[in-house]
Amino acid sequence: MPGTSTNPVILTNEERRELESRAHKHASPYNDVIRAKIILLAAQNLPNDVIASRLGTSRKIVSKWRKRFCLARLAGLETVPEPIAIDLPKPFASRLTSLYAGEPQLGEDGMEHPIDTTKVSVAQGMWLYSLCCKVRPRKTLEIGFAYGFSTVFFLAAISRNGIGHHTAVDPFQRQFWHGVGLQNIRQLGMEEKLRFVEMLSFPALIGFAAAGEQFDVIFIDGNHRFDDVLVDFTLACGVCPVGGHIILDDMRMPSVQKVVGFIRANRKDFVSVKALVENTAAFRRVGPDTRDWDHFRDFRRASPISSSNSWDDRVRRVKQTIVGLVPRSDSFILVDEERLGMGDSVSGRRRVPFLERNGEYWGMPTDDEHAIREIERLRRGGASFILFSWLTFWWLDHYSGMRRHLYTKSRCVLEDDRLVVFDLREKGMSG
Numbered sequence: 001m002p003g004t005s006t007n008p009v010i011l012t013n014e015e016r017r018e019l020e021s022r023a024h025k026h027a028s029p030y031n032d033v034i035r036a037k038i039i040l041l042a043a044q045n046l047p048n049d050v051i052a053s054r055l056g057t058s059r060k061i062v063s064k065w066r067k068r069f070c071l072a073r074l075a076g077l078e079t080v081p082e083p084i085a086i087d088l089p090k091p092f093a094s095r096l097t098s099l100y101a102g103e104p105q106l107g108e109d110g111m112e113h114p115i116d117t118t119k120v121s122v123a124q125g126m127w128l129y130s131l132c133c134k135v136r137p138r139k140t141l142e143i144g145f146a147y148g149f150s151t152v153f154f155l156a157a158i159s160r161n162g163i164g165h166h167t168a169v170d171p172f173q174r175q176f177w178h179g180v181g182l183q184n185i186r187q188l189g190m191e192e193k194l195r196f197v198e199m200l201s202f203p204a205l206i207g208f209a210a211a212g213e214q215f216d217v218i219f220i221d222g223n224h225r226f227d228d229v230l231v232d233f234t235l236a237c238g239v240c241p242v243g244g245h246i247i248l249d250d251m252r253m254p255s256v257q258k259v260v261g262f263i264r265a266n267r268k269d270f271v272s273v274k275a276l277v278e279n280t281a282a283f284r285r286v287g288p289d290t291r292d293w294d295h296f297r298d299f300r301r302a303s304p305i306s307s308s309n310s311w312d313d314r315v316r317r318v319k320q321t322i323v324g325l326v327p328r329s330d331s332f333i334l335v336d337e338e339r340l341g342m343g344d345s346v347s348g349r350r351r352v353p354f355l356e357r358n359g360e361y362w363g364m365p366t367d368d369e370h371a372i373r374e375i376e377r378l379r380r381g382g383a384s385f386i387l388f389s390w391l392t393f394w395w396l397d398h399y400s401g402m403r404r405h406l407y408t409k410s411r412c413v414l415e416d417d418r419l420v421v422f423d424l425r426e427k428g429m430s431g
């Protein structure tokens with residue numbers, strides 16, 4: 001019966017405008033469009049099964065997004081953190097699920113606080129987590145704690161690795177963030193693995209250097225003004241050993257792009273680390289800083305991965321690439337977490353989701369072996385190419401065994417800021 005839902009949806013004008021714009025933007029991620037439509041129909045007081053049948057989805061899905069919206073409004077419609085659930089140790093996955101769902105969070109004052117959108121993306125967090133699982137750092141450091149999204153990923157890696165200690169620097173944790181980040185760590189029982197430094201990054205980094213401290217992975221996500229990021233990086237170099245990594249968040253910002261341009265042109269003691277996720281720049285230290293006292297190479301602003309174009313542009317160019325590479329009537333595997341909304345085929349080329357079961361998207365592989373087995377199965381079934389979209393570049397780091405398999409058993413025919421593509425028709429692809 002209409003109107004009987006326990007989660008009635010009443011929209012503000014602003015929410016309605018935003019949802020309508022999402023629902024009608026055809027090139028938006030498919031999931032965003034469906035979620036927006038669910039909420040707009042729910043606001044018409046329609047029951048879940050009617051909404052489900054109108055949108056060709058399940059009642060369960062409708063009920064889930066209606067509940068999430070009622071709980072956290074627009075923030076509740078954000079990315080489903082599926083990758084988190086699949087790989088992170090359970091308590092960390094649950095904490096992050098609550099955070100990414102936009103649920104109000106407990107502060108140090110014992111009160112629940114609504115949270116805004118300040119955070120690393122799931123893809124960025126998983127990339128940091130994968131990096132830490134791979135290099136097993138003894139000490140990690142981040143500038144910028146806020147609600148502690150990135151911190152939870154660091155601590156999840158420490159828990160998984162069985163070694164490591166994390167330092168988070170943020171002078172405003174209590175003042176602006178109600179101590180939510182600290183409270184998260186308490187809820188995880190990880191206080192012993194975290195040192196919180198309630199200071200501006202500059203004096204904190206100088207203090208660490210003076211004490212002879214070093215950190216194997218450093219994540220810079222504090223003040224995003226050009227000079228602050230540059231000084232954070234420069235001071236971070238003082239506590240980064242050879243082999244260590246420095247990662248900068250917010251490559252969508254010109255200030256960060258400018259710093260990255262400087263590093264690439266001038267700091268030959270660092271190399272760029274590839275297969276980046278969107279909005280992130282990463283470097284590995286390969287030696288000491290041996291520049292002359294007057295060294296300077298002029299530099300341009302680095303271009304961010306994918307963000308120079310709109311979503312529509314990117315999707316259009318992915319389609320063009322598919323048409324140019326994949327022979328008509330062949331099939332191709334598209335790894336996009338079902339976010340590009342490509343449909344079942346692109347100009348006569350059949351799209352196979354990854355993972356796939358009976359033609360449907362079936363979530364992420366549990367591990368490398370699972371991923372390789374499935375790629376091989378689909379190859380035998382006739383898929384001629386596998387394409388990783390920029391949204392899933394981090395898979396190539398996370399499933400490093402799968403990446404090795406692809407690079408050694410097939411030809412990588414394209415690698416740019418939108419796609420990494422392997423030709424599966426090559427000989428020797430036997431698994």
Ligand SMILES: C[S@@+](CC[C@H](N)C(=O)[O-])C[C@H]1O[C@@H](n2cnc3c(N)ncnc32)[C@H](O)[C@@H]1O
Nearest residue numbers: 119120144146148149150170172200201222223
């Ligand atoms: C984008 S948020 C960090 C988000 C966090 N990494 C996450 O994923 O949840 C930026 C943080 O930097 C902090 N911040 C701003 N200026 C700073 C500074 N000079 N030194 C250290 N932290 C700073 C802010 O208080 C804020 O918490």
